[in-house]
Amino acid sequence: MKARALAFFILLSAGRAEAQTLAADLSSHVIGITTGFVGANLVFFGSTDKPGDIAIIVRGPPTDATVRRKEKILGVWINGSSAVFHDAPSFYAVAATRPLKDIALPENLARHAIGLENVKLQPTEPIPEPRLGEFRAALIDNQEKIDLYRGSVAPVTFLGEHLFRADMFFPANVPTGSYSVEVVLLSGGEVVSAQTTPLIVSRIGFSNGVFVVAHRHAALYGAGALIFAIAAGWAAGAVFRRV
């Protein structure tokens, strides 16, 4: 991975840097979740020929997130009011050369959905304000706790004038699907260039096989689970009788 990244650096600095203001790529476009998956580290790298700041925004596949609030009813805490956010990113992380507030004005950051407070979270039905803010904050807070949203901005470092790189860790509970990696060049607080690169997270090998069978051939899967359990129980009885 590192060698490939380095080769790309050289290629970029030698030829392409002049052709366009921004070029970027990542060390791998696929994260494969195997049975032994413990998370993955990706390297984002690229080159720019204009001075400015680089921000990299990684968004996971959109999902419908339901946020429920517990309320006290008859002394028992039960799920009460709820809000559904349509197409919320299932993963959200930002890397940047400087703290976001030093790079651009809040309006500009909000327009491009850069930074955790600017994540696009659209409720499916209108919710009055103090409550909407609470549910929004709760969703961000919960996702942050399981490391799927990142409150802190990861560093993007320049190697010399033109080349930049950033490292980002994807935890073991990373959702599967197609991600978008948006690399933007900001100058004077405005986005002057942007490039989007896809990233796929998918289960591979055994764990993918199990998941696919469980969903597409559910009856077969259920029958298999039963036969396995009966055989295991029977075998246990037979083996331990002789011990």
Next chain:
Amino acid sequence: MEIYLPIAQMPVDPFVVLTMGALVGLLSGLLGIGGGFLMTPLLIFIGIPPAVAVATQSNQLVAASVSGVIAHWRRRNVDFKLGLVMLAGGGIGSVIGVALFAELKALGQIDLVISLSYVLFLGLVAALMMVDNFRVLVLHRNVAVRRKLNEHNWLHRLPLRMRFPRSRLYISALLPLMIGFVGGLLVAIMGIGGGFILVPAMIYLLGMPIGLVAGTSLFQIIFTTGITTFLQAITTHAVDVVLAAVLIVGGVIGAQIGTRLSHLLKPEYSRLAHATIVLVVAVKLAFDLFSKPENLFSVVTMGN
């Protein structure tokens, strides 16, 4: 080391799960209980989604009850006829239970119903067992059992009376049918075999000979947990075979050790230990229901 669970979609340390399986298995072998009521909360505690915990637990219980029934069958301690009648009720119960589970999950109230059922049923059983223990250990009286074979209550005289020669009973078939039905519901909603509620019901309501109770309840638990596993697999897709395999291995080893150690424990103390564990779990869950949660909000994202 960690392994990735394909259905729960999260990594777990297999040795932690194996140890949990072995400990619960040890207790179940030692005290003659299924242990499902301990395993489901433990799985939820280590972060397994409740739906996956309940569905997978039912798969693990199939293996546990099969190996249990084999042991009882060798000693001819299974009343198959009574078991089959209970099973008819159990089948209906688990079908309705799985449908109810899916409905409650969509409403966001499944966690509450799981907790409430636990508190209610465990609390009830713990109280009954404590009273029993008190009579035996403190007042030195025998456990309440039917004194005469022909002693019947009004429940036995309901319509559809049937003979169960193995248990030497002539009672209404509606009674075992209803007990089985409740057992089936519990398997689907709580992810437990329901032995802790079936066993006292079979002793006190049916008046079955005590020696046959464990084998017969396990016999019908094989089928209710089996039906539930299959239904969960085709409706909620929440059965995680990788998790189940680790639990089965741990549980089997623990149960065999527990069974071998069980003769060291006097039955009255084993019942007291059982009652204490049930009570502790019930009190803990009740406490959680009534105390203010640390985080008022919960988030559920649609799987892909």
